[in-house]
Amino acid sequence: ETGVTQSPTHLIKTRGQQVTLRCSSQSGHNTVSWYQQALGQGPQFIFQYYREEENGRGNFPPRFSGLQFPNYSSELNVNALELDDSALYLCASSLGVRRGLGEQYFGPGTRLTVT
Amino acid sequence: DAKTTQPPSMDCAEGRAANLPCNHSTISGNEYVYWYRQIHSQGPQYIIHGLKNNETNEMASLIITEDRKSSTLILPHATLRDTAVYYCIPQDTGTASKLTFGTGTRLQVTL
Secondary structure, eight states: OOSOEEEOSEEEEOTTOOEEEEEEOOTTOOEEEEEEEOTTSOOEEEEEEETTEEEEEOSOOTTEEEEEOTTSOEEEEEOSOOGGGOEEEEEEEEOOSSTTOSOOEEOOOEEEEEO | OOOOBOOSEEEEETTSOEEEEEEOTTOOTTEEEEEEEEOTTSOOEEEEEESSSOEEOSSOEEEEOTTSSEEEEEETTOOGGGOEEEEEEEEETTSOSOOOOOOOEEEEEEO
């Protein structure tokens, strides 16, 4: 158990809809990163939030957006869902004391299915 | 980001040492080597990291070659619960903690 929680566990949406996924970081951690993992592949970095500001973004379109709150929990929002968005969405928290360092602690993920 | 090469799969008998190699010949001087594993249907789990010295913790040992072009993760006494996909990830201290996962090595521990 890492202390990182995600909700919901599973979600089914229709193409074109919008979805919000939530993540509570480990106590004391101020950095949250989001990853997308398609079936049979390794996780792909979406973006990271450090103290409520975006601190790096992967190769994902603007319809993927996020927020980090003062308590360091975070949301991932995806608009205009496409079939290829079906994946396991993982969040990871870390203590971003030094930029780029620090092990990341992952939550169990949210399984999103787009039909 | 440095490219990595890992064998796609390995087998290990329970109780024996599992040695998982990783080639990262293009690693730069400020990139650490991180190892994570992902047990089926769970989030990745941090194992260990190092820069140029060998490292050991309660989970594993990490051996990095002197030229830093390759490393080996050692699980000293593998158990069935160590069956997972293992990822070797060079991480630049200048990046935003972005982990670039490759395809990893699927380790199967058998009785």
